Amino acid sequence: DTAVSQTPKYLVTQMGNDKSIKCEQNLGHDTMYWYKQDSKKFLKIMFSYNNKELIINETVPNRFSPKSPDKAHLNLHINSLELGDSAVYFCASSQGTSGRMETQYFGPGTRLLVL
């Protein structure tokens, strides 16, 4: 059983288009995240939701809008795609936001290429 899944796995699109990436976790976790991994392989957090509430919102262009319909799903919508948005986007989830560090479990990634 897949713990954290993402769709699509690959996404090739033209500049200026709008696209969405979906994430689902079946671990029963309360918190979900979006990370971006650029060409230099750095993983950087973008957003985090806890029980459908936005709790982390890094300095990300407002063309990126996360949405959490329920605590098992976190989607990422990107408007007016730019060349620099090309990257691998990872979804992750963790049990909660307790004082102790919670292990984050990652999905397989969505490879976005903007032409």
Next chain:
Amino acid sequence: EDQVTQSPEALRLQEGESSSLNCSYTVSGLRGLFWYRQDPGKGPEFLFTLYSAGEEKEKERLKATLTKKESFLHITAPKPEDSATYLCAVQAGPGGYNKLIFGAGTRLAVHP
């Protein structure tokens, strides 16, 4: 500013040749340090969490250790299947939010 630096950037080993990967960090109040393994085209896979200086964790040929300024991932008698990128991440600062700060990773290649 919180920062994580991993070295070396790339490491090539012969099968059975033990070595260590380094993760040094400067953070305002470490709350946890994580090691992940990432295979090409896949998401990071959790290996270890370390919370305080002096702590050690082991799993098969891997052993992670933590001091106040750095962590080491020791690989004993590696096999070709240990080839991957190893990522270190820290969570620091106040609050209960699990914001991880990642290093750039060490690409490990183990040759038979």
